[in-house]
Amino acid sequence: xxxxxxxxxxxxxxxxxxxxxxxxxxxxxxxxxxxxxxxxxxxxxxxxxxxxxxxxxxxxxxxxxxxxxxxxxxxxxxxxxxxxxxxxxxxxxxxxxxxxxxxxxxxxxxxxxxxxxxxxxxxxxxxxxxxxxxxxxxxxxxxxxxxxxxxxxxxxxxxxxxxxxxxxxxxxxxxxxxxxxxxxxxxxxxxxxxxxxxxxxxxxxxxxxxxxxxxxxxxxxxxxxxxxxxxxxxxxxxxxxxxxxxxxxxxxxxxxxxxxxxxxxxxxxxxxxxxxxxxxxxxxxxxxxxxxxxxxxxxxxxxxx
Amino acid sequence: xxxxxxxxxxxxxxxxxxxxxxxxxxxxxxxxxxxxxxxxxxxxxxxxxxxxxxxxxxxxxxxxxxxxxxxxxxxxxxxxxxxxxxxxxxxxxxxxxxxxxxxxxxxxxxxxxxxxxxxxxxxxxxxxxxxxxxxxxxxxxxxxxxxxxxxxxxxxxxxxxxxxxxxxxxxxxxxxxxxxxxxxxxxxxxxxxxxxxxxxxxxxxxxxxxxxxxxxxxxxxxxxxxxxxxxxxxxxxxxxxxxxxxxxxxxxxxxxxxxxxxxxxxxxxxxxxxxxxxxxxxxxxxxxxxxxxxxxxxxxxxxxxxxxxxxxxxxxx
Numbered sequence: 001x002x003x004x005x006x007x008x009x010x011x012x013x014x015x016x017x018x019x020x021x022x023x024x025x026x027x028x029x030x031x032x033x034x035x036x037x038x039x040x041x042x043x044x045x046x047x048x049x050x051x052x053x054x055x056x057x058x059x060x061x062x063x064x065x066x067x068x069x070x071x072x073x074x075x076x077x078x079x080x081x082x083x084x085x086x087x088x089x090x091x092x093x094x095x096x097x098x099x100x101x102x103x104x105x106x107x108x109x110x111x112x113x114x115x116x117x118x119x120x121x122x123x124x125x126x127x128x129x130x131x132x133x134x135x136x137x138x139x140x141x142x143x144x145x146x147x148x149x150x151x152x153x154x155x156x157x158x159x160x161x162x163x164x165x166x167x168x169x170x171x172x173x174x175x176x177x178x179x180x181x182x183x184x185x186x187x188x189x190x191x192x193x194x195x196x197x198x199x200x201x202x203x204x205x206x207x208x209x210x211x212x213x214x215x216x217x218x219x220x221x222x223x224x225x226x227x228x229x230x231x232x233x234x235x236x237x238x239x240x241x242x243x244x245x246x247x248x249x250x251x252x253x254x255x256x257x258x259x260x261x262x263x264x265x266x267x268x269x270x271x272x273x274x275x276x277x278x279x280x281x282x283x284x285x286x287x288x289x290x291x292x293x294x295x296x297x298x299x300x301x302x303x304x305x
Numbered sequence: 306x307x308x309x310x311x312x313x314x315x316x317x318x319x320x321x322x323x324x325x326x327x328x329x330x331x332x333x334x335x336x337x338x339x340x341x342x343x344x345x346x347x348x349x350x351x352x353x354x355x356x357x358x359x360x361x362x363x364x365x366x367x368x369x370x371x372x373x374x375x376x377x378x379x380x381x382x383x384x385x386x387x388x389x390x391x392x393x394x395x396x397x398x399x400x401x402x403x404x405x406x407x408x409x410x411x412x413x414x415x416x417x418x419x420x421x422x423x424x425x426x427x428x429x430x431x432x433x434x435x436x437x438x439x440x441x442x443x444x445x446x447x448x449x450x451x452x453x454x455x456x457x458x459x460x461x462x463x464x465x466x467x468x469x470x471x472x473x474x475x476x477x478x479x480x481x482x483x484x485x486x487x488x489x490x491x492x493x494x495x496x497x498x499x500x501x502x503x504x505x506x507x508x509x510x511x512x513x514x515x516x517x518x519x520x521x522x523x524x525x526x527x528x529x530x531x532x533x534x535x536x537x538x539x540x541x542x543x544x545x546x547x548x549x550x551x552x553x554x555x556x557x558x559x560x561x562x563x564x565x566x567x568x569x570x571x572x573x574x575x576x577x578x579x580x581x582x583x584x585x586x587x588x589x590x591x592x593x594x595x596x597x598x599x600x601x602x603x604x605x606x607x608x609x610x611x612x613x614x615x616x617x618x619x620x621x622x
Contacts, residue, residue, distance in 0.1 A: 061536070061537035061538050061539070061606075062537050062605055062606060062607065063537065063538075063539045063543070063547075063606055063607075065506060065538045065539050065540065066538065067432045067433050067506065067538050067588045068432045068506070068588075069506045069538075069540065069586070143428065143429050144428065145428075146428035146429075146584075146585050146586075147428050149500075149501065149502020149503055149557055149558060150502040152503075153502070153503070153504050153540065156506070161432070162428075162429065162430075162431065164429065164431040166431035166433075166438075167431040167432055170431065170432065170433045170590075
């Protein structure tokens with residue numbers, strides 16, 4: 001092709017075809033994967049869920065992400081799947097959602113139970129689908145979660161964040177609704193014989209609420225204890241696997257009815273340096289949660305499933 | 306203004322894209338003197354430049370010849386480049402030499418360009434890390450020690466010699482034309498490695514905006530340590546796609562296997578000791594800088610990535 005002008009010669013060269021086909025492959029691969037993703041989400045996400053997520057008062061960046069990885073599109077898919085279990089598997093009943101702030105900071109404090117963090121998921125679905133004013137729920141998850149491939153990216157897309165006090169403070173400063181279980185693994189891993197008995201709660205959450213001037217919303221969860229009733233933990237196995245507990249329980253969660261009772265917002269003030277005062281505030285919150293648990297037990301009656 | 310009467314600023318690392326932009330922003334008000342390891346043909350004759358290693362003794366002649374008002378210290382061997390020992394010699398001991406010369410020749414202002422890498426990539430990291438967060442990069446690898454040591458050294462000089470008016474800037478990933486850092490080189494590739502199942506949230510800022518931040522920090526002179534970032538976020542894998550790249554997944558677990566794969570790939574800009582930065586998020590909070598200096602980055606993420614995308618398309622013409 002020595003007689004041809006250089007530009008034409010270049011355009012006909014075999015390397016150009018290889019490069020062009022490579023480019024086309026990359027483009028089509030990306031387009032096909034994006035097409036499937038968007039098509040799949042259209043199939044899964046009902047309009048009402050999509051509208052609820054769009055109504056959430058949430059500041060996100062220009063590409064749809066916040067600093068913790070929340071993404072409305074991922075949240076829509078996750079919420080659509082979880083709503084099914086919320087409505088038809090656990091048949092969740094809620095009370096007091098009208099008290100929940102429609103916008104601005106809120107610290108949700110609940111009793112923890114049921115071996116798996118199902119209570120956090122169900123509270124999250126309740127907040128996200130609250131007709132009075134849906135909120136993006138920010139559940140605090142275990143610190144080892146970022147080491148889990150795929151799962152962590154998915155969870156952060158839904159709104160979960162690593163359970164760290166700095167994260168909690170920063171999120172409240174960003175006017176988020178944060179779900180915290182101050183009992184931690186003491187609550188979730190307790191055996192069935194200790195059901196509905198609140199375990200020790202530290203004073204950290206009260207300090208954060210006072211520092212950030214955030215209202216505490218107490219929540220009483222009834223029913224999650226029965227989803228995975230545990231006889232105890234196999235401690236040596238837990239130690240071997242480096243996990244807090246390995247419960248002796250059913251292999252999958254049972255379809256127990258769940259009652260979520262939301263209390264009125266509690267505004268806390270006090271001297272952060274006074275440990276006794278902080279402990280008193282914790283007791284106030286525990287008392288409110290206990291009352292809400294009792295309410296839930298009464299509502300449920302004897303019919304657990 | 307006559308160039309002889311303008312206050313003089315020494316800019317280290319003058320061969321880099323960031324220095325070029327910073328110099329262009331400041332040259333109306335200041336007489337700029339550049340020093341660097343690399344030659345540069347970017348500048349006209351209004352900018353004096355020296356090709357010199359600032360860790361060597363002869364460097365003092367530059368200070369002796371010019372009475373500098375301030376120093377903008379951008380010259381650095383990048384985290385993926387050279388050996389750790391060479392990086393330590395230039396980045397830490399070389400910087401110490403510059404700081405000592407600043408004291409000796411009564412320099413009034415110093416801007417030190419650090420990096421967000423100093424915070425370290427760790428699964429327990431919270432998001433929106435502020436300037437008070439401990440520097441844990443050395444926990445990731447001793448290969449990153451020079452970055453943390455430079456910060457520690459700067460803190461010592463900041464406390465001991467307040468007359469230096471030192472400002473340390475920790476920007477997030479800098480991108481844009483001519484930027485040679487590891488992320489920029491990765492995004493320039495057609496096939497970009499990522500850890501399978503991990504896509505940490507990242508922050509990026511355009512090199513022009515960082516140059517603007519440096520200029521503001523110099524002109525307004527409010528000493529301290531500041532994060533510099535764009536208040537916009539996205540996962541690494543999405544960034545790669547927006548830059549027109551195709552993901553090349555590497556098995557992430559167990560970590561030893563991931564390291565083996567990365568060693569096999571033998572990519573200079575994707576060394577094993579930076580792997581955790583592609584696994585765990587390191588999201589910084591730049592609000593203090595924005596508020597203190599009234600700084601608003603101008604280039605959006607879309608515009609930043611469109612440059613990389615266009616570069617790839619141009620290759621096929």
